[in-house]
Amino acid sequence: MANQERKHEDQALVERAVQGDQKAFRQLVERYQRKVYTIAYGIVRNPDAAMDVVQDAFVKVHRHLPNFKGDSSFYTWLYRIVVNLCIDRKRRAARAAEVDYDDALAHGDGFTNGPTLASTGIESPLKAAQRKELVEHMDKALETLSDDHREILLLREVDGLSYEELAETLDIAKGTVMSRLFHARKNFQKSLTRYLKK
Amino acid sequence: MNCNEVKTLLMPFHDGELDPAVAAEVETALSGCPECQVELEELSRLHTFAADAFTATVPEVDLSGVYDGVMARIAAEDAAEATSNAIEGVRVQREDAAPGLIDRIGTWFSELFRLQRPVTAFVAAAAVAALVAGVWFSGSQSTSPGERVDGGDPGIAKIDNNGKRRGREGEVSVTSSRVEAIADKGEVKVITFDDSDDEPIVLWHVVEGEGVSMPNGSSNGTKGL
Numbered sequence: 001m002a003n004q005e006r007k008h009e010d011q012a013l014v015e016r017a018v019q020g021d022q023k024a025f026r027q028l029v030e031r032y033q034r035k036v037y038t039i040a041y042g043i044v045r046n047p048d049a050a051m052d053v054v055q056d057a058f059v060k061v062h063r064h065l066p067n068f069k070g071d072s073s074f075y076t077w078l079y080r081i082v083v084n085l086c087i088d089r090k091r092r093a094a095r096a097a098e099v100d101y102d103d104a105l106a107h108g109d110g111f112t113n114g115p116t117l118a119s120t121g122i123e124s125p126l127k128a129a130q131r132k133e134l135v136e137h138m139d140k141a142l143e144t145l146s147d148d149h150r151e152i153l154l155l156r157e158v159d160g161l162s163y164e165e166l167a168e169t170l171d172i173a174k175g176t177v178m179s180r181l182f183h184a185r186k187n188f189q190k191s192l193t194r195y196l197k198k
Numbered sequence: 199m200n201c202n203e204v205k206t207l208l209m210p211f212h213d214g215e216l217d218p219a220v221a222a223e224v225e226t227a228l229s230g231c232p233e234c235q236v237e238l239e240e241l242s243r244l245h246t247f248a249a250d251a252f253t254a255t256v257p258e259v260d261l262s263g264v265y266d267g268v269m270a271r272i273a274a275e276d277a278a279e280a281t282s283n284a285i286e287g288v289r290v291q292r293e294d295a296a297p298g299l300i301d302r303i304g305t306w307f308s309e310l311f312r313l314q315r316p317v318t319a320f321v322a323a324a325a326v327a328a329l330v331a332g333v334w335f336s337g338s339q340s341t342s343p344g345e346r347v348d349g350g351d352p353g354i355a356k357i358d359n360n361g362k363r364r365g366r367e368g369e370v371s372v373t374s375s376r377v378e379a380i381a382d383k384g385e386v387k388v389i390t391f392d393d394s395d396d397e398p399i400v401l402w403h404v405v406e407g408e409g410v411s412m413p414n415g416s417s418n419g420t421k422g423l
Contacts, residue, residue, distance in 0.1 A: 029265045038256050047257045054261070058268040059275075110205055111240040112233070117247055118240060138251035156213070157248035163215050182209060185244050192247060
């Protein structure tokens with residue numbers, strides 16, 4: 001579904017839900033519950049904790065829906081709630097240190113400098129014959145990432161959020177989005193190739 | 199656009215974040231730079247791996263109960279809040295309570311002065327002062343009209359409360375209620391009355407901080423005060 005179309009549909013559902021239409025609220029929940037669970041699990045890495053986050057997020061949405069002005073899209077608002085709940089849950093003390101995007105490139109930190117995914121010979125992980133083993137490796141590779149990197153990678157690669165939406169959802173500057181996304185991808189690439197070559 | 203410039207723009211190009219004119223320049227430059235093409239392919243592969251990694255590693259869970267769970271949570275929280283508010287806001291007056299101490303003293307003095315017995319009144323005032331001091335030091339509390347009753351002997355009392363409360367058969371406008379018994383720890387039994395007649399329609403069993411339950415323990419949450 002095109003982003004614009006999704007936004008309009010969400011907005012219509014939100015307006016109905018605010019008027020007290022429980023069916024509309026139900027549709028919003030059912031439309032996003034899987035995505036919310038995926039994001040929550042991707043960050044907290046625990047099935048029960050992720051389910052708690054899903055419940056907490058929609059309770060929060062229900063409570064604050066009348067205050068949602070529609071300045072941003074519903075899903076970035078929702079994802080921000082989810083990410084914040086995950087962050088609260090994990091009570092992280094400090095964020096991973098950021099290295100500037102341009103600096104990293106200046107040091108030759110491109111995606112072909114070092115081990116590459118191309119060298120693994122796997123084109124599509126989900127189609128690979130050794131799927132179960134591969135999933136385990138991918139899981140381990142995700143575990144090695146910092147929370148910041150998992151969050152941004154998840155929101156970009158799974159949900160396709162734009163840089164602007166990422167900045168809004170994660171409450172960071174757009175420049176930080178590029179930098180963080182770059183390093184998240186780099187670290188994931190390193191980690192994954194390490195596991196896949198074992 | 200040279201190779202280094204292309205590499206700087208490769209990630210936003212891959213992510214569709216470049217201005218169309220700049221993206222067209224990158225595209226043109228890419229055709230003459232095999233190294234950049236390999237880099238772009240790796241970015242694309244990385245996207246596939248990351249998307250697959252997240253989706254493939256998410257456990258299979260049944261999410262069909264999420265909506266019902268969310269609504270039950272909201273209802274339980276609302277009920278807990280309403281209960282808390284109801285208990286906080288309840289002002290009760292014992293129907294059978296004698297007048298408050300001050301009222302009684304006032305009445306007594308009026309009577310003495312009406313009968314023009316100042317000496318008796320003076321002696322009585324001293325006795326009353328001693329009595330009040332006794333009450334003060336013993337830490338006793340009187341139950342005067344309008345005061346909240348938190349404990350003590352069971353008794354009949356009225357609740358000054360016109361608020362809407364959810365009833366067993368939907369929402370009921372409570373115009374009068376009776377506290378049937380007051381026990382320890384804020385446990386209060388309340389009989390509510392419908393507007394239409396004076397028949398008690400439900401016996402509530404309110405336990406502060408623990409939601410609301412019916413006397414037989416069969417009900418909770420939204421059915422509470």
